[in-house]
Each structure stands twice: as structure tokens, then as C-alpha cells.
Amino acid sequence: MSQPRLSIPQYAMALAHVASLRSEDPYRKVGAAALDHDNRVIATAYNGLAPGFDPSPDFWKDREGRQKFMLHAEINLCSLFRRGDAKLIATTTMPCTACMQTLCAYGIKEIYYQEIYHASDAPEIAALYGVTLQQVTDFPMSDYLIPEE
Numbered sequence: 001m002s003q004p005r006l007s008i009p010q011y012a013m014a015l016a017h018v019a020s021l022r023s024e025d026p027y028r029k030v031g032a033a034a035l036d037h038d039n040r041v042i043a044t045a046y047n048g049l050a051p052g053f054d055p056s057p058d059f060w061k062d063r064e065g066r067q068k069f070m071l072h073a074e075i076n077l078c079s080l081f082r083r084g085d086a087k088l089i090a091t092t093t094m095p096c097t098a099c100m101q102t103l104c105a106y107g108i109k110e111i112y113y114q115e116i117y118h119a120s121d122a123p124e125i126a127a128l129y130g131v132t133l134q135q136v137t138d139f140p141m142s143d144y145l146i147p148e149e
């Protein structure tokens, strides 16, 4: 009997969600995954502080203060491959404007996200550069996500 098979965007999104579970940010956990031109996984990443940096326990108390220090999941992801290597990426949160620009600089042509991110110009940037930017909400694990407040 044939089993239902995940689409490639669903597969990438599930991987992105697993990566998000490693985020140290108590307020927003973002995960991302990159696949190459053969749909092989080349990287997973999540948002966090710079590698090796160990903050004091008080650091996380300042929700707004933390923001400028956070390395976004998509930037951490792009640090793991060279321009042109990734065909598509999935990210649990729509890329912010700066992340979207970076993904374009890396030549990524397909971007899948699950949750809409406030104040992002990603849709406009994607439209101008002819990049696919699509929401994916139905993937393994989507039943287990905690609904937003």
C-alpha cells in the first residue's frame, strides 16, 4: 500500500521546526533548513547569540534589549554554505527584511515560511526579484505547535 509522501517544502519545514527547538531565545524560537539542488539537506540553523557566548542569567530579562544581539536563524543558516549552493530554504518565521535581502544575495530562489513576521518587506522583495515566497502550514509536527496568543 502506498504511503503519503511529504512534499519537499513540507520536508524542509519539518526540519526547520526541529532546528528551532535548539534556539536559546526564550521569546521567539526560529529554525531554518536549506536544501541543495538535489534536495539534500545542506544546513539547519536557529536564532541565538554568537557561537560560544555565554550570557549572564539576567541577559534574557530584557526582551527589547536582547534584540540587537540576536543572530537570526537565516543568517546563521547562510553562514553554513556558499552562494548558489542552496536551492531552497524553509524557515519557521517569514524572513525579516534584512534576512530576505541576505537570502537573495545567496541566490536562493525558493523560500517557505510558516508564521507571518510583522513588519517584513519580504513579500515585496520576493516579488521584485522573482523569488518564490510561500507559506507552508501543513507539515508533520504542525499539529503539535502551540497556537499563538
Ligand SMILES: O=c1ccn([C@H]2C[C@H](O)[C@@H](COP(=O)(O)OP(=O)(O)OP(=O)(O)O)O2)c(=O)[nH]1
Pocket: 025, 027, 028, 029, 030, 046, 047, 048, 063, 064, 067, 068, 070, 071, 072, 073, 074, 093, 094, 095, 096, 099, 117
Ligand atoms: O527573520 C527573523 C526574524 C527574527 N528572528 C529572531 C531573532 C530574535 O531572536 C527573535 C526576535 O526577533 P526581533 O529581534 O526582530 O524581535 P521581535 O520579533 O520584534 O520581538 P519579540 O520576539 O521580542 O516579540 O527572532 C529570526 O531569527 N529571523
